[in-house]
Amino acid sequence: MLLHGYYRSSAAYRVRIALNLKGISVKHVAHHLRKGEHRAPSYLKLNPQGLLPALETDDGHVLTQSLAIIEWLDEIYPETPLLPRTAYGRAECRAFSLAIAAEIHAVQNLKVLNRLKAMGHSEADAQAWAHDVIAEGLVACEALLANQAGTFCFGDRPTLADICLVPQLYNARRFKVDLTSMPKLLASEAACLAMPAFADAAPERQADAE
Amino acid sequence: MLLHGYYRSSAAYRVRIALNLKGISVKHVAHHLRKGEHRAPSYLKLNPQGLLPALETDDGHVLTQSLAIIEWLDEIYPETPLLPRTAYGRAECRAFSLAIAAEIHAVQNLKVLNRLKAMGHSEADAQAWAHDVIAEGLVACEALLANQAGTFCFGDRPTLADICLVPQLYNARRFKVDLTSMPKLLASEAACLAMPAFADAAPERQADAE
Numbered sequence: 566m567l568l569h570g571y572y573r574s575s576a577a578y579r580v581r582i583a584l585n586l587k588g589i590s591v592k593h594v595a596h597h598l599r600k601g602e603h604r605a606p607s608y609l610k611l612n613p614q615g616l617l618p619a620l621e622t623d624d625g626h627v628l629t630q631s632l633a634i635i636e637w638l639d640e641i642y643p644e645t646p647l648l649p650r651t652a653y654g655r656a657e658c659r660a661f662s663l664a665i666a667a668e669i670h671a672v673q674n675l676k677v678l679n680r681l682k683a684m685g686h687s688e689a690d691a692q693a694w695a696h697d698v699i700a701e702g703l704v705a706c707e708a709l710l711a712n713q714a715g716t717f718c719f720g721d722r723p724t725l726a727d728i729c730l731v732p733q734l735y736n737a738r739r740f741k742v743d744l745t746s747m748p749k750l751l752a753s754e755a756a757c758l759a760m761p762a763f764a765d766a767a768p769e770r771q772a773d774a775e
Numbered sequence: 776m777l778l779h780g781y782y783r784s785s786a787a788y789r790v791r792i793a794l795n796l797k798g799i800s801v802k803h804v805a806h807h808l809r810k811g812e813h814r815a816p817s818y819l820k821l822n823p824q825g826l827l828p829a830l831e832t833d834d835g836h837v838l839t840q841s842l843a844i845i846e847w848l849d850e851i852y853p854e855t856p857l858l859p860r861t862a863y864g865r866a867e868c869r870a871f872s873l874a875i876a877a878e879i880h881a882v883q884n885l886k887v888l889n890r891l892k893a894m895g896h897s898e899a900d901a902q903a904w905a906h907d908v909i910a911e912g913l914v915a916c917e918a919l920l921a922n923q924a925g926t927f928c929f930g931d932r933p934t935l936a937d938i939c940l941v942p943q944l945y946n947a948r949r950f951k952v953d954l955t956s957m958p959k960l961l962a963s964e965a966a967c968l969a970m971p972a973f974a975d976a977a978p979e980r981q982a983d984a985e
Contacts, residue, residue, distance in 0.1 A: 613918030614874060626863055629919075630877075633869035640862045652850045653836055659843035664824060667840075667877035672887060680907075684900070694890070708823030709839075 566591040567621040569608070571598045572771035575670050575732035576631040577618040581771075582728045583635045585762035587642045591620075595773035598675055632666055635725055647725050658719045658726045661709050665729040669702035670736070696740045703737060703747055706730070710749040718753045727757050735768065776801040777831040779818070781808045782981035785880050785942035786841040787828035791981075792938045793845045795972035797852045801830075805983035808885055842876055845935055857935050868929045868936045871919050875939040879912035880946070906950045913947060913957055916940070920959040928963045937967050945978065 568584070568591045570577030584591055596602040596617055603615050612619040612629050620628040620637075628634045639647045648655045671677070673695040681691050710718060718726035734754050737744060744751060757763040768774055778794070778801045780787030794801055806812040806827055813825050822829040822839050830838040830847075838844045849857045858865045881887070883905040891901050920928060928936035944964050947954060954961060967973040978984055 613921075614878065614915040616878070626866075628863075628866045628870065630870035630873040632873055633866050636869055637862055637866040640865070652847055653838075655850070656836075656838045656843050656847040659846055660838065660840035663840040663842055663876075666873075667881040668824065668826070671877040671881040677882060680904070684896075684904075686894075690894070694894075697890075705824040711823075 566623060567594055568592070568618055569594045569596060569611070569621065570618040570771075571596055571603070572768045572774045574598060574617045575674070575736055576616070576666075578732035578735070578766055578768060579631045579728050580618050580620065580634050581766035582731065582763055583638050583647060583725075585766050586645050586647065586723065586728075587638055588645070589638070589642060593772065595771070597773070632662060632725070632729075635728065639725075647723075647728065649719050649724060654719060657709070658724050661706060661718060661726040662729045664702065664706055664709060665733045668705070669699055669733060672702075673698040673736075673740075692740060696742055699733070699737045699740055700742045703733070703742065703744070703750060707747045707750050710753075713749065716753075716756045718749075723757055723760070723763070727753055727763075730754060731757050731763055776833060777804055778802070778828055779804045779806055779821070779831070780828040780981075781806055781813070782978045782984045784808060784827045785884070785946055786826070786876075788942035788945070788976055788978060789841045789938050790828050790830065790844050791976035792941065792973055793848050793857060793935075795976055796855050796857065796933065796938075797848055798855070799848070799852060803982065805981070807983070842872060842935070842939075845938065849935075857933075857938065859929050859934060864929060867919070868934050871916060871928060871936040872939045874912065874916055874919060875943045878915075879909055879943060882912075883908040883946075883950075902950060906952055909943070909947045909950055910952045913943070913952065913954070913960060917957045917960050920963075923959065926963075926966045928959075933967055933970070933973070937963055937973075940964060941967050941973055 568580060570593060596608060603617055609615050611627050614629060618631060620634050628637055635647060649658050678691040678695060681694055713719060715721045717723045718730060730750060731754055778790060780803060806818060813827055819825050821837050824839060828841060830844050838847055845857060859868050888901040888905060891904055923929060925931045927933045928940060940960060941964055
């Protein structure tokens with residue numbers, strides 16, 4: 566399989582972690598987001614949204630949207646499950662994941678920050694927007710873990726929730742968000758980063774890292 | 776079960792459709808978004824993100840995030856499935872749903888528009904932002920259906936994709952988005968709106984509609 570990604574894309578980072586946890590090796594194809602390579606006609610033909618990542622399967626399917634790709638991986642390669650065992654557990658885990666992917670990341674990604682700049686806002690305004698969206702969103706995520714007591718976000722093995730959390734905390738630090746009031750998030754992150762599957766997926770370890 | 780919602784919330788509208796398709800009746804509790812009732816301490820205790828909707832189950836679980844709620848409903852009440860039968864089909868359907876829920880709706884909802892206004896933007900600026908986010912996002916969604924030939928978004932019965940599409944098109948019209956270049960989206964919507972499960976979930980049919 567081919568993973569079309571970008572080293573610093575949170576969504577591509579999520580899929581890299583999931584592939585590593587499953588022990589699946591793929592070929593990586595880098596598209597430079599800041600240089601607009603994801604808007605090249607050849608890539609738009611593959612993925613009309615022009616978003617990264619996209620997973621090209623061996624039989625020619627092109628899967629998009631990181632959470633949908635990860636759910637597919639979990640269905641097709643059920644070993645090392647990425648969702649909790651109970652239906653309530655899965656609902657909580659998916660809700661936490663969407664609280665990051667939709668409520669935080671989708672509102673602070675490069676596309677949205679570029680939209681703000683196109684309205685006349687400065688780089689500092691865009692940075693402040695990203696900072697505030699991430700800070701407020703992560704406070705809510707910390708609250709979502711209030712009743713959880715496992716090593717990871719939901720239990721004693723990493724799930725989709727941790728796969729979303731780690732790239733978002735990486736992003737939070739880029740935008741200088743104060744994380745000291747988020748002990749549960751930080752504890753889950755520390756447990757994850759001790760695992761090669763997470764560590765090897767980090768942006769700075771990718772071939773296209775700058 | 777209790778569904779905490781608001782008549783015009785796209786996310787609550789999605790859950791209403793899913794419940795209707797499954798034939799599940801719940802008690803509806805309205806929280807007025809524009810009056811800030813979703814920020815009341817009693818509601819924040821139930822749902823720390825302060826987002827609508829939330830589904831309170833009979834044994835006291837509180838489920839949040841519309842897509843996670845709908846996946847849970849589909850697992851617990853498997854009759855009238857809301858996802859396609861094949862893994863590739865589910866991946867495409869979930870990707871389309873996220874292309875609406877995360878890439879469009881999360882970037883144009885009331886919270887984001889209020890954030891723009893807090894930066895000094897006018898109501899007209901906020902409306903233009905919402906218009907552009909919806910218009911660009913729906914063009915990508917239309918492209919995602921290019922190879923689909925069914926009555927609905929993905930096949931001959933409504934799925935999660937249609938459940939996300941119908942409220943987003945309702946929203947598109949509020950923001951005066953020109954939909955004429957989106958025949959596949961409009962055809963799926965028309966098929967949905969002919970079904971009571973969709974028609975009865977419409978904002979104007981809710982008890983809290985203004």
